Amino acid sequence: MKKIISIIILVATLTLVGYVLIKFSKKEESSTQTQNNQKITVVTTLFPFYDFAKNIGGDKVEVSLLLPPGAEPHSFEPRPTDILQISSADVFIYTGDLMEPWVDDLLQGIDSRDLIIIDASQEVDLVKTEHGHGHAHHDHENEDAHESDHEKTLELNNHYQESHLDPHFWLDFSNAQAVVKSIARALKNVQPENQELFENNAERYNLALSNLDQKYHQQLANCSTRKIIYGGHYAFGYLAHRYNLDYIAAQGFSPNSEITAQNLAELTEQTNQEKLNYVFYEELENSKIAEIIAKETNTETLPLSSAHNVSKKDLNENVSFISIMEKNLTNLTKGLNCNFKHE
Ligand SMILES: [Zn+2]
Incomplete structure (x- = not known):
């Protein structure tokens, strides 16, 4: 106040x-x-x-x-x-x-x-x-x-x-x-x-x-899992909904919301249950939560950027919204083990 x-x-x-x-x-x-x-x-x-x-x-x-x-x-x-x-x-x-x-x-x-x-x-x-x-x-x-x-x-x-x-x-x-x-x-x-x-x-x-949207639909159509385990705040709800993915985040709508032991346990359990190979971490924010889950479940981590903001380096290199989203798609395709081959 x-x-x-x-x-x-x-x-x-x-x-x-x-x-x-x-x-x-x-x-x-x-x-x-x-x-x-x-x-x-x-x-x-x-x-x-x-x-x-x-x-x-x-x-x-x-x-x-x-x-x-x-x-x-x-x-x-x-x-x-x-x-x-x-x-x-x-x-x-x-x-x-x-x-x-x-x-x-x-x-x-x-x-x-x-x-x-x-x-x-x-x-x-x-x-x-x-x-x-x-x-x-x-x-x-x-x-x-x-x-x-x-x-x-x-x-x-x-x-x-x-x-x-x-x-x-x-x-x-x-x-x-x-x-x-x-x-x-x-x-x-x-x-x-x-x-x-x-x-x-x-x-x-x-x-x-529109082309980007189509690429997401195509590349994420055929995956061994639809579950995104995210060690960050709840930012990808809209994206997950559009491409029929199941999204579970460690935090609420803000990166300032706290993470409880219960949350961590649930994410770890889901990662094991689904036999996932990757958990995702929040680019530009703390990657520790994802690292803890990955260590616990013997999996690896991949970044996802929600593009609220970019780093100084990225800004200087003229990174674009579309290039950030293309990188996300590459990581989602890998992390969810999607069967997609470029023609
Ligand atoms: Zn946010």
Whole structure:
């Protein structure tokens, strides 16, 4: 709660500064640049939307990713510079209030009259599931030392638990396509003269997503097991549902949710029962849970990336949402022992 209040105060202070800066910079821009070579500024919270916006906007956009490389997205909170950046952008894309509960307060604190806001969760149907419960048990041991972190973790877990809604909708590629369309619409609203370009780019990108979807269907059709044992948070529910896989994660909807001995025992038991050869670990998060299960069951580990965020190295190497998902498919094909040969 303390954090929320301090954000509100911060936002209020920055509003005035931001307002003056925006007025000043907009005046500057119009007098020194022509309409045509002005880039559309887009700010996004998660990596998938960053990558979509770059693909749709091409050289007409300047896209920024709010999350620092490698940062954990569920507990991210914006810094003052982020708030300024959002308030002076043309388009702001976020996942929704389950993923970024701070957005509502932030938007109330800035002058957003000229800002096009995309709440991506409004473009799709969120799925309700009991799996994302998390285990918000109190860990009294380190309570004093980590009071604020702990408080925040509980707040987040309660947030997910109350709704049972899974925020990881981008891992169903048809949802990703809906978001792509809404981004194209937003860019078109800012620069109507480039409407055709944005629509063509979006169409091309959505075709690539359709091809990816087809590859998933084909490659995962014939496997010795359909069970994904995941030593991370419950992020792949949408993907598992789409390709008829059985997905069991060690944690709830957030990587901050605790893992109980009971969870670990269940995952270990399932791995043994199904005679699996691989368990999966969460790329960019802790791989320890998967390693413990693998050691216990004499299996090996493989990474799966839910693409909320990417590492600094991957960002520098221009990794794409599609290439991340292709790597996931390769690992799923191997880990589930799927019978598929490339022609
Ligand atoms: Zn997540």
